[in-house]
Amino acid sequence: MFVHFAPNTWQDREYDDRSTPLSAITPDIDTDQWAGVARDLGAGYIVLVAKHVGGFCLWQTATTPYAIGGTPWKGGRGDVCADLAASCARQGLKFGVYLSPRDDTFGAGASGRCATPTLQARYDAVYRQQLTELLTRYGPVGELWLDGSSVVPTGDLVRRHAPGAMVFQGPQATIRWVGNEDGFAPYPAWNTLARVDAASGVATAMHSDPDGDAWMPIEVDVSIRRPNWFWSTTDERNLASLDALLEIWYRSVGRGCQLLLNIPPDRTGRIPAADAARAGELGAEIRRRFASSVAETGGAGPVHTVRFDAPRRIDHAILEEDLAFGERVREYHLEGMTDGGWQLLDTGSAIGHKRVHPLAPAILGALRLTCTRAAGIPRIRRLAAFDTGAAPPPTWRDNASLWADDEAGHWSGGSFDLDLTDQLPAAAQYRVRFVPSEGTARIDRLEVTIGGMRQPQALRRDGARSDLAILTIHGLGQRIVLRGSVAGAPAGTVLLRRL
DSSP states (O other): OEEOOSGGGGTTSSSOOOOSOGGGOOOOOOHHHHHHHHHHHTOSEEEEEEEOTTOOBSSOOSSOSSBGGGSSGGGGTOOHHHHHHHHHHHHTOEEEEEEOSOBGGGTBOGGGOOSSHHHHHHHHHHHHHHHHHHHHHSSOOSEEEOTTOOOSOOHHHHHHHOTTOEEESSTTOSBEEOSOSSSOOOSSOOSEEOHHHHTTSOOBGGGBOTTOSEEOOEEEEEETBTTBOSOOTTOGGGOOOHHHHHHHHHTTGGGTOEEEEEOOOOTTSSOOHHHHHHHHHHHHHHHHHHSSOSEEEEEESSEEEEEEEEEEEEEEEEEEEOGGGOOOEEEEEEEEEETTEEEEEEEESOOTTOEEEEEEEEEEEEEEEEEEEESSSOEEEEEEEEOOOSOOOTTTTOOOOOOOTTEEEEEETTEEEEEOGGGOOSSSEEEEEEEESSSOOEEEEEEEEETTEEOGGGEEEOTTOSSEEEEEOOOOSSOEEEEEEEESOSEEEEEEEEO
16 A cells, blocks of 8 residues: 655645745644554555655655755654654564655756766765665565656665565666556466566566566555545545446455555654545445355366355356476466366466456356466465455456557557657667567567668567567668568557667
């Protein structure tokens, strides 16, 4: 769960413009209430936005007077990070911090970039000190958020002070952004991707690749007051309904991803009653549906059958792989035992951490999972059958819109014509990957022209992969166009990454 709390709360604006003096900020922050909301939601941790882009710090920092210590709260000795870390410990939650690389106070732009080397060196020192303070004062940090990645060198600090923390974005990233702020992940959402994409620090779910050589699970972030990330007097109408939150849960957690739900406190320092109640409703409904299964099983092998003591109504299955052995299942189908024998109920591809699979309600004597394609012997941690008595969101199968920083263009109708001239920053080799919106992409025809002339020597197909090609550019200054067609998927996105 995210908690955003900053001076903007007194200004009803998303970003802090300092129109409210620190002397006027007198909240009564209740971190125990925040932790209670996370517990009722069923969350495992809270990530506190300790500093957002305005630069206001919610802890006692030696780096700037623009911090909670400059307010009258607790006589200037208040420390939101310390209070929340203690509240998390009492509630059995992990504590995480969000430290924005951008900082308007110090003139640091996106990713912490400054205008001159002198300013960059000054900010690097400030940011490193801020991160050291956060990682050394409040006990174990379970997650570190570096929104927008970061150019400030911090890898040594993370390794020294928080080696077990999950890191969101940046060179040390161990988890990645889904690629939207809608709350929806794609399906399948593979945990693996190419090492070159992982090293970029800004990979998204669009880079997922079941044959990738790096492990980086996906985190889905969304606000309970979509699309507003901060509390405002005017956005209570944006509070997501229970049905909307269930749709988010099915299309994020239900697709094997981690859900990070943003819940911002109001001017009083508390999470608004309506927001807290809605989060509790979501947690309660998830527990009502899935806290107790009809029966379950697990183990190694391609086929797993869970039998019931008597025929039972079944409307959901939950599938989980034992990820200690990796994500091995590539395709599966579910069958139910009826009076007429085994009947196919549905099919799927990725299982991973968790696959919540709705089924058409039916009276069954058993449920069978068959892994029809896998990379190695499937290791199924859990196959569980449920009678929830509830229909899934009607959109539970829908695709998600995704974003990636290396998008070069799209194809539709099976063909594409892309001008790459402005997207190639240097003479180098580039990997071109075709990511389908659904189905499987296979390059059918591919050609590149440089300065209007075909250059077949500049392209090399990947012999092991039908969706990859390598583009070699020896020099710039001429128009470079990539044309061709794709089979197996009518539409999708073309990704371009320098090797």
